[in-house]
Amino acid sequence: MKTDKILLDHGSGGKIAHRLIADMLIPNFDNPILSQLDDGAVFDMGEQRLAFSTDTYVVDPIFFPGGCIGDLAINGTVNDLAMCGSTPLYLSTGLIIEEGFLIKDLEKILNMMRIAAHKAGVQVVTGDTKVVPKGAADKIFINTSGLGVISEQVNISSHRACIGDKIILSGSIADHGMAILTQREGLAFESTIQSDTAPLNRMVKRMLATYQDIHVLRDPTRGGVATALNEIAIQSSVGICVFEEKIPLNDNVAGI
Amino acid sequence: MKTDKILLDHGSGGKIAHRLIADMLIPNFDNPILSQLDDGAVFDMGEQRLAFSTDTYVVDPIFFPGGCIGDLAINGTVNDLAMCGSTPLYLSTGLIIEEGFLIKDLEKILNMMRIAAHKAGVQVVTGDTKVVPKGAADKIFINTSGLGVISEQVNISSHRACIGDKIILSGSIADHGMAILTQREGLAFESTIQSDTAPLNRMVKRMLATYQDIHVLRDPTRGGVATALNEIAIQSSVGICVFEEKIPLNDNVAGI
Numbered sequence: 001m002k003t004d005k006i007l008l009d010h011g012s013g014g015k016i017a018h019r020l021i022a023d024m025l026i027p028n029f030d031n032p033i034l035s036q037l038d039d040g041a042v043f044d045m046g047e048q049r050l051a052f053s054t055d056t057y058v059v060d061p062i063f064f065p066g067g068c069i070g071d072l073a074i075n076g077t078v079n080d081l082a083m084c085g086s087t088p089l090y091l092s093t094g095l096i097i098e099e100g101f102l103i104k105d106l107e108k109i110l111n112m113m114r115i116a117a118h119k120a121g122v123q124v125v126t127g128d129t130k131v132v133p134k135g136a137a138d139k140i141f142i143n144t145s146g147l148g149v150i151s152e153q154v155n156i157s158s159h160r161a162c163i164g165d166k167i168i169l170s171g172s173i174a175d176h177g178m179a180i181l182t183q184r185e186g187l188a189f190e191s192t193i194q195s196d197t198a199p200l201n202r203m204v205k206r207m208l209a210t211y212q213d214i215h216v217l218r219d220p221t222r223g224g225v226a227t228a229l230n231e232i233a234i235q236s237s238v239g240i241c242v243f244e245e246k247i248p249l250n251d252n253v254a255g256i
Numbered sequence: 257m258k259t260d261k262i263l264l265d266h267g268s269g270g271k272i273a274h275r276l277i278a279d280m281l282i283p284n285f286d287n288p289i290l291s292q293l294d295d296g297a298v299f300d301m302g303e304q305r306l307a308f309s310t311d312t313y314v315v316d317p318i319f320f321p322g323g324c325i326g327d328l329a330i331n332g333t334v335n336d337l338a339m340c341g342s343t344p345l346y347l348s349t350g351l352i353i354e355e356g357f358l359i360k361d362l363e364k365i366l367n368m369m370r371i372a373a374h375k376a377g378v379q380v381v382t383g384d385t386k387v388v389p390k391g392a393a394d395k396i397f398i399n400t401s402g403l404g405v406i407s408e409q410v411n412i413s414s415h416r417a418c419i420g421d422k423i424i425l426s427g428s429i430a431d432h433g434m435a436i437l438t439q440r441e442g443l444a445f446e447s448t449i450q451s452d453t454a455p456l457n458r459m460v461k462r463m464l465a466t467y468q469d470i471h472v473l474r475d476p477t478r479g480g481v482a483t484a485l486n487e488i489a490i491q492s493s494v495g496i497c498v499f500e501e502k503i504p505l506n507d508n509v510a511g512i
Contacts, residue, residue, distance in 0.1 A: 003359070004358060004359050004360065005355075005356050005357065005358060005359060006353050006354070006355060006356065006357040006358075006359060006362065006387055007355065007387070008355050008387055008389060009387075010353070010385070010387045011353070011385065011386050011387030011388070012387075020385060024362065024363065024366055025366065025383050025385070028366045028367060028369065028370040028380075029366075029369075029370060029373065029379070029380035029381075029383070031379045031380075031381065033346075033379065033381040033382075034379070034380065034381050034382065034383070040382055041346065041348070041381035041382040043346065043381065045301070045304060045306070045345075045403075045405065046302055046303050046304040046405075047302050047303055047304075048301060048302040048303075048304070050301070050403075052346060052348060052381060052382055052403060053348070053382055054348035054349070054350045054382055054383065054384050054399070054401055055350065055384050056350040056351070056352055056384055056386050056399060058352060058386045058388050058392075058393075060392075089301075090289075090297065090299065090308060092297070092308060092309070092310035092401050093285075093310070094310045094311065094312040094350075094399045094401075095312075096312055096314060096352070096397055097262050097266070097267070098262070099261075099262060099263065099264050100261050100262065101261065101262040102260060102261060102262075103259070103260050103261060103262060104260065106262065106280065107280065110280055110281065110284045110285075111284060113284065113285075114284040114285060117285065123285070123287045123289065123290070124284075124285035124287075124290065125285075125287065125289040125290050125297035125299065125308060126289075126290065126296055126297040126308055126309055126310055127281050127285070127290070127310065128310050128311050128312055129266070129267065129276060129281070130267050130312050130313075130314045131262055131263070131264055131265075131266045131267030131268075132267070132314050132394060133264060133394075135391070135394075136314075136316075136393070136394035137314075137392070137393050137394065137397070138388060138389075138391075138392035138393065141352055141386075141393070141397070143310070143312060143350045143399040143401075145310055145348050145350075145399075145401035147301075147306075147308060147403070149301065149302075
C-alpha cells in the first residue's frame with residue numbers, strides 16, 4: 001500500500017514495518033553492521049566483540065498484570081543483547097515524561113527498572129530525562145540502549161538458520177500481548193493473564209554453556225512468534241515448518 | 257518547591273531538573289559509573305576505555321533555521337561522547353513517530369541524520385522505530401545513544417576543574433536556543449538566527465593532539481553556558497568567575 005503518511009501499522013512489527021525500516025533506514029545509514037538487521041549490532045572493538053542494541057517502549061497501559069513499562073524496557077534490551085549471544089553488561093535509559101505525570105508513578109517505574117536490572121545483573125550507567133508539555137506525549141516513553149560482550153566462539157544471527165535446524169520455544173506464546181490487550185480494553189476474564197516479561201540472559205548463558213553453535217536466537221516482541229519466524233525465514237533464505245498443535249499456549253490465553 | 261507531579265521545569269536543565277535526576281535516578285541505579293554524572297558513562301571493557309552516552313531529542317519545532325531534530329540528535333550524542341574525551345564511533349537511534357506524520361518529513365529528517373553522521377565520521381549501526389496513535393506524541397521524538405573509545409592518557413570529567421583553570425568558549429553563546437525560540441514563537445526579526453548545531457569531535461581531537469591533560473569539556477545544551485558552569489562548579493567543588501563582557505554573543509542574538 002502506497003501512503004504519504006505514517007500509519008499505526010508502520011509500527012506493528014509486520015510487513016509494513018519491515019518495509020519502512022528497509023526502505024528508509026537502511027539506505028540512509030547503510031553499513032555492513034546495520035544491514036545485518038539482527039536484534040542488535042555486533043562489531044569488534046579492540047580485542048572484544050560487542051553487541052549494541054536500542055529499543056523504545058511506548059506500551060499502553062504503562063502498568064499491567066505482571067509488570068510495567070519500566071521492567072519491560074530493561075528486560076527488552078537485556079534480551080535483545082542476549083539474543084545476539086552476548087552477556088549484557090551496561091544499559092542507558094532515556095525517559096520522555098509528560099508534564100503532570102505523577103511522581104509516585106515515576107518512582108514506581110524507576111523502582112521496577114532497578115529490580116529488573118538487578119535481576120538481570122546489568123548496570124544502568126547513563127541516563128537522560130526530557131519533560132514535554134501536557135498532551136505532547138502519552139504519559140511516559142522509555143528508551144533503553146545496551147552493551148554486551150560476546151565470547152569468541154559464539155556466532156548467532158538471524159542469517160544462520162539452516163536446513164535441519166529445530167525451533168525451540170522457551171515458554172508459552174502471547175502471554176505478554178494478551179496481558180496488555182485485556183488490560184487496555186478493560187476486558188474482564190475469570191483469570192487475569194500475567195505478562196511473562198523476564199530477563200533471558202541467564203537462560204541463554206546456560207544454553208551456550210551446553211552447546212556453543214546455536215544458529216539463531218530471537219525474543220519475539222511485536223508481531224509475536226509468527227513475525228519472528230517470518231523474519232528468520234527471509235534473512236536465512238529458508239522455509240520454516242510449524243506444527244500448530246505443538247505450540248505451547250496457556251488455557252486462558254487460548255480462550256481469548 | 258514540593259510537588260507530586262512532574263513539571264515542565266523538571267526538564268529545563270536547571271536546578272529542579274538536577275534534583276529530579278539526583279533524587280530519583282541515582283538512588284535507583286546507584287553505581288560508581290552513573291554517579292559521575294558526566295555527559296556520558298566511562299568504563300573499561302577488556303583493554304579499552306569506552307564512553308557510552310544517551311540523549312533524547314524532543315525539540316519543537318522539528319525544523320528550524322540551521323538544522324532539524326535529526327542532525328541535532330546525531331550531533332548531540334557525538335558531542336556528549338567527545339566531551340568525555342572519546343572518539344565517537346557507533347550510534348543507535350530510536351524513533352517515536354506520531355501516526356499521520358508525513359513520510360516526506362521523515363525522509364528529510366533521516367537524510368539530515370545521514371549527512372550529520374557522515375560529517376562526524378560515525379556509523380548508525382542499530383535502530384528502532386515505534387509508531388504511536390495520533391495525539392500520543394508530538395510529531396517525532398528521537399533518541400540516540402553512542403559509543404566512543406578513549407585514549408589511555410585522557411582523563412576528562414566535570415569533577416576535574418581546578419583552581420587556576422581557564423574557561424575557553426569555542427563560539428558565541430545562545431545561537432541554537434534563540435533559533436528555536438524565534439522559530440517557535442513565530443517572531444520576525446530582520447536577520448534570521450541560525451542554530452549552530454555541529455559535530456565537535458574533530459575539534460576535540462585537535463585539542464587533545466595539542467594538549468592531553470584537558471580537565472573538563474562540556475557542550476552546553478539545556479540551560480546554556482550558565483547551567484553548564486554551575487554543574488562543573490558543584491561537581492568539582494570550585495568557584496567560577498565569569499567576565500560577562502568577554503562572552504562572545506552575536507549581535508542579532510544580543511538584540512533579543
